[in-house]
Amino acid sequence: MPSSSTTQAPRVHQDDVEVFSYDEQITRLFVLATVIWGLVGMLVGLLLALQLPFPEANLGEYLSFGRLRPLHTNAVIFAFAGNAIFAAVYYSTQRLCKTRMYSDWMSRFHFWGWQGIIVSAAITLPLGYTTSKEYAELEWPISIAIAVVWIVFAINFFATLKNRRVKHMYVALWFYIATIVTIAVLHVGNNLAIPVGAFESYPVYAGVQDALVQWWYGHNAVAFFLTTPFLGLMYYFLPKAAERPVFSYRLSIVHFWSLVFIYIWAGPHHLIYTAVPEWAATVGMVFSVMLWMPSWGGMINGLFTLRGAWHKLRDSVVLKMFVVGITFYGMSTFEGPMLSVKSVNALTHYTDWTIGHVHSGALGWNGFMTFGMIYWLLPRLWRTPLWSDKLANAHFWVGTLGILVYVIAMYVSGITQGLMWRAFDDAGRLMYPDFMETVVQVIPMYWARFIGGSLYLAGMVMLVVNVMMTIRNAPDTLPDAAQIAARKPVTAGMSGDGAPGTEGDGAAAPASQTSAAEASDQGDADDDEDDAPRPGTKRVQLPTPGDD
Amino acid sequence: MSRFIDKDGMHRSLEGWPLVFTVLTTIAILVGGLVEIVPLMLADDAAERIETVEPFTPLELAGRDIYISEGCVGCHSQAVRPFRHELERYGEYQRAGETVYERPFLWGSKRTGPDLARVGGKYPHLWHVRHMEDPRSTSPGSIMPPYPWMLEKDADLDVLPRKLRALRALGTPYSDEEIAQATELAEEQAAEIASEIEQQGGPADLESKQIVALVAYLQRLGTDIDAAPDVENELSDASSNASGSN
Ligand code: HEM
Ligand code: HEM
Numbered sequence: 001m002p003s004s005s006t007t008q009a010p011r012v013h014q015d016d017v018e019v020f021s022y023d024e025q026i027t028r029l030f031v032l033a034t035v036i037w038g039l040v041g042m043l044v045g046l047l048l049a050l051q052l053p054f055p056e057a058n059l060g061e062y063l064s065f066g067r068l069r070p071l072h073t074n075a076v077i078f079a080f081a082g083n084a085i086f087a088a089v090y091y092s093t094q095r096l097c098k099t100r101m102y103s104d105w106m107s108r109f110h111f112w113g114w115q116g117i118i119v120s121a122a123i124t125l126p127l128g129y130t131t132s133k134e135y136a137e138l139e140w141p142i143s144i145a146i147a148v149v150w151i152v153f154a155i156n157f158f159a160t161l162k163n164r165r166v167k168h169m170y171v172a173l174w175f176y177i178a179t180i181v182t183i184a185v186l187h188v189g190n191n192l193a194i195p196v197g198a199f200e201s202y203p204v205y206a207g208v209q210d211a212l213v214q215w216w217y218g219h220n221a222v223a224f225f226l227t228t229p230f231l232g233l234m235y236y237f238l239p240k241a242a243e244r245p246v247f248s249y250r251l252s253i254v255h256f257w258s259l260v261f262i263y264i265w266a267g268p269h270h271l272i273y274t275a276v277p278e279w280a281a282t283v284g285m286v287f288s289v290m291l292w293m294p295s296w297g298g299m300i301n302g303l304f305t306l307r308g309a310w311h312k313l314r315d316s317v318v319l320k321m322f323v324v325g326i327t328f329y330g331m332s333t334f335e336g337p338m339l340s341v342k343s344v345n346a347l348t349h350y351t352d353w354t355i356g357h358v359h360s361g362a363l364g365w366n367g368f369m370t371f372g373m374i375y376w377l378l379p380r381l382w383r384t385p386l387w388s389d390k391l392a393n394a395h396f397w398v399g400t401l402g403i404l405v406y407v408i409a410m411y412v413s414g415i416t417q418g419l420m421w422r423a424f425d426d427a428g429r430l431m432y433p434d435f436m437e438t439v440v441q442v443i444p445m446y447w448a449r450f451i452g453g454s455l456y457l458a459g460m461v462m463l464v465v466n467v468m469m470t471i472r473n474a475p476d477t478l479p480d481a482a483q484i485a486a487r488k489p490v491t492a493g494m495s496g497d498g499a500p501g502t503e504g505d506g507a508a509a510p511a512s513q514t515s516a517a518e519a520s521d522q523g524d525a526d527d528d529e530d531d532a533p534r535p536g537t538k539r540v541q542l543p544t545p546g547d548d
Numbered sequence: 549m550s551r552f553i554d555k556d557g558m559h560r561s562l563e564g565w566p567l568v569f570t571v572l573t574t575i576a577i578l579v580g581g582l583v584e585i586v587p588l589m590l591a592d593d594a595a596e597r598i599e600t601v602e603p604f605t606p607l608e609l610a611g612r613d614i615y616i617s618e619g620c621v622g623c624h625s626q627a628v629r630p631f632r633h634e635l636e637r638y639g640e641y642q643r644a645g646e647t648v649y650e651r652p653f654l655w656g657s658k659r660t661g662p663d664l665a666r667v668g669g670k671y672p673h674l675w676h677v678r679h680m681e682d683p684r685s686t687s688p689g690s691i692m693p694p695y696p697w698m699l700e701k702d703a704d705l706d707v708l709p710r711k712l713r714a715l716r717a718l719g720t721p722y723s724d725e726e727i728a729q730a731t732e733l734a735e736e737q738a739a740e741i742a743s744e745i746e747q748q749g750g751p752a753d754l755e756s757k758q759i760v761a762l763v764a765y766l767q768r769l770g771t772d773i774d775a776a777p778d779v780e781n782e783l784s785d786a787s788s789n790a791s792g793s794n
Contacts, residue, residue, distance in 0.1 A: 051691075051693065052660070052691055053691065055683075055684075055690075055691045055692065055693055055694075058693035058694065060697075061697050064618070064693040064695070065619070065622070065623070065693050066618045066619025066620055066622050066623070066693065067618065067619050069619055069622040070619060070622070128617035128618065128619075129617070130616065130617060130619065131616075131652060132616045132619070132621050132652055132654060133652055134657065158566065158570070161566040162566065167564050168560065168563040168564050169563045169564070169566060169569065170563075174563075174569065174573075177566070177569060177570050177573055178573050178577065181570060181573055181574050181577065182573075182577045185574075185577065185578070189581075194714045194717065194718060195714075196707065196710050196711050196714045197707060197710075200613070202651045202652070202711075202714055202715060202718060203651050203652045204718060205651070205652075206647070206648055206649060206650055206651045206653070206718070206719070206720075207644065207647030207648050207649070207650045207651075207653055208588065208644045208647055208653075209585075209588055209589060210650065210651065210652050210653040211647075211653045211655055212584065212585055212588060213585060214652070214653070216581050216584065216585060220577075224577075249553075249555065250553045250554075253552075253553045253559050254553065257576065260573060260576050260577055261576045261577070261579065261580070262580075263577075263580075264577050264578075264579070264580030264581050265580035265583075265584065266580075267581075267584070268584065270657060271655075273629035273630060273631075274627045274629070274642055274655060275627070275642045275643055275644040275646075275647055276644075277588070277644075280584055280588070283583075283584060284584075287580070346629070346631065349629075349657075350625055350656075350657065350658060350659035350663075351658075351659070354657065354658065355658070417659075421633060421634075421637070421659075422631065422633040423633075424632075424633065429636075430633060430636055430637060433636075433637070435637070435661070435662040436687060436688075436689050436690065439660075439661075439689065439690070439691060440689050443691070
């Protein structure tokens with residue numbers, strides 16, 4: 001990997017301009033970590049998918065299904081999706097605030113601290129150190145480390161907001177704020193425990209309380225780790241890639257606030273018909289159904305941003321990825337509220353349908369939004385064209401097919417399980433009293449899922465190859481390009497790239513930055529505005545990356 | 549409303565104040581959790597108590613921690629729902645009162661294998677030993693992983709006093725004696741189970757092994773509630789409700 005300067009650019013104070021630079025290396029690091037952990041996490045997922053129909057693939061104590069399952073979920077959620085989120089946050093926040101991250105040191109601490117956490121997860125989970133609480137399995141020393149790293153991240157982020165040169169925060173930043181705050185609250189709230197050993201502890205909550213707190217956490221980990229940061233990502237990168245402003249500013253306000261408010265209430269939908277109080281389950285169900293609206297608000301704002309730009313999909317693998325990603329977001333956030341309805345949940349809970357739902361969100365929404373972002377970032381961060389567009393397109397198709405096969409297999413097997421478990425014969429006895437009958441029945445679907453997962457992983461491998469080859473072609477040094485900004489905070493009128501001499505995102509794509517997201521801090525605002533360039537902004541064709 | 553969200557509305561100003569924005573966001577995300585969780589924390593759970601539900605014995609606790617460590621909860625739920633088909637398949641539906649000593653709760657969210665909340669007493673000890681060693685020997689067609697090492701590795705019983713003490717600090721009513729004697733109590737129970745396994749024709753010398761602790765835990769599951777006098781009636785109500793709604 002080519003070296004690059006990570007040193008703070010000199011802040012030359014001339015009369016009324018400041019020279020600064022964006023920390024690009026930190027985004028590169030997070031992108032690389034995303035790709036590497038994505039590969040690892042999905043490989044583990046594929047091993048799990050093999051172990052279910054073929055138990056001989058349980059390779060001894062450390063690699064048996066029960067211990068690997070949390071490793072898979074932690075690796076794909078916190079390592080793959082997590083690093084992708086951080087790449088998005090570090091890239092876009094600097095640009096939306098027109099300032100470098102507050103502290104390069106903190107950014108590095110965040111990066112290496114997070115990778116250290118992931119490595120310790122990859123060691124301790126196979127060894128059997130786990131709290132058993134889903135998505136919060138890591139034992140107390142690691143859980144404390146997570147809190148520390150998260151706090152450093154938060155300080156770095158909020159201090160950057162404080163230093164910003166753009167008065168108004170763009171909608172992507174709202175979602176990042178919600179993410180950072182809520183994950184901190186959830187993580188601390190759910191992990192309160194008394195240690196009884198180096199890697200063992202008992203939670204301060206018991207039974208019903210523990211269950212409610214865990215799913216308050218668990219559901220909102222989905223909400224504030226797999227949803228809100230990815231919406232932020234969408235709000236920044238989609239308008240960039242489409243060169244269109246976001247569809248509706250008003251919609252973004254309404255759906256942001258309703259989403260963050262309503263999501264928190266929905267946790268008990270994981271506990272319907274258990275011993276948690278009936279009213280809690282009902283509240284969870286009602287709010288889950290309400291959640292459909294703000295969720296689709298996000299989807300609509302995303303898809304409609306492409307109005308009049310659909311033809312661009314043909315040539316842009318980035319946009320294709322985004323469109324499929326957002327579509328799966330729409331599907332899983334329709335499905336989720338449906339699964340929360342008591343009578344539906346009675347059938348689907350405990351079955352593979354849940355697994356299908358999870359992966360339509362995870363592979364479709366989180367995976368494809370991440371891939372789209374990476375394909376967009378690669379040429380810009382490494383200042384050289386993407387190695388192969390063809391391969392990226394192949395990734396798109398293989399990945400899409402993989403998701404469909406995976407998800408459909410799980411729907412079939414989930415419904416089969418649900419129906420067989422509850423079937424009675426004419427005499428009023430269980431039709432399948434032997435649980436094993438219901439297991440054997442779905443094994444073909446487990447094989448189908450294995451094939452779907454293999455396809456998806458094959459796509460992931462294509463991404464890895466494209467990343468490696470693109471980086472090989474990159475220039476030897478990648479210094480952070482100088483940016484110039486007016487000394488006063490840039491205000492709406494003379495916004496964004498209009499600032500004299502501003503070179504946009506850096507050498508790779510000079511002047512391409514007039515597109516929506518940060519064309520001004522108002523880029524989000526213009527639901528009723530046409531695409532006309534504003535005063536002070538130049539509209540320039542996106543140059544082929546690399547011709548600098 | 550429109551004054552708020554217009555292009556130059558109040559929200560616009562808010563976007564210029566990160567601190568205020570963050571505070572408002574924090575409030576928005578706290579409300580739901582507080583409303584749902586706090587009443588439960590404050591509720592007097594005496595109403596829910598079931599006389600016959602007792603804390604786990606030290607050996608069962610050790611077994612439970614093995615269950616946790618192996619990730620059994622990834623495939624097995626422990627929460628029977630009040631539907632006729634579940635009552636027939638598994639037994640009584642879950643009561644809040646029987647979960648009071650569950651730290652952490654192990655209800656699970658997936659049934660790749662069957663629910664285990666009522667498995668206690670369903671099979672002889674030896675069945676469990678064979679099943680854990682090689683699931684397909686007792687259950688042809690099973691896709692459960694084998695756990696042969698449980699018959700070879702020693703259970704860690706020395707930490708039990710520390711564990712019981714921690715649990716008591718959190719509210720589980722263990723006596724001073726139980727805490728001091730935790731390891732010995734566990735060894736006694738283990739010896740008993742191991743000899744029963746041997747009597748049933750199983751391997752000897754399992755006494756100190758993980759499998760015995762696990763068997764102790766599994767055999768305990770769901771048994772407390774059997775002894776509860778008032779469960780029977782409730783159950784028939786629930787099952788008629790459930791079959792009606794189902
Ligand atoms: C090649 C890709 C993947 C394969 C083959 C795969 C396979 C699996 C398998 C076999 C399980 C266990 C299901 C069960 O217990 O029945 C699982 C669970 C899970 N996977 Fe994946 N997975 C993949 C990618 C991902 C990604 C990218 C994410 C998230 C970003 C993800 C998130 C999860 C979660 C959250 C669970 C737990 C679900 C639950 O507890 O309900 N997976 N996966
Ligand atoms: C409106 C939005 C959503 C709602 C109301 C919702 C609802 C639900 C429900 C009811 C379940 C539990 C099923 C059961 O255990 O019976 C569930 C599980 C899950 N959902 Fe969603 N969902 C939504 C969106 C999403 C999205 C976008 C993702 C992924 C990116 C996601 C990831 C998950 C995961 C990982 C689980 C498994 C939890 C477990 O381990 O059991 N959900 N969801």
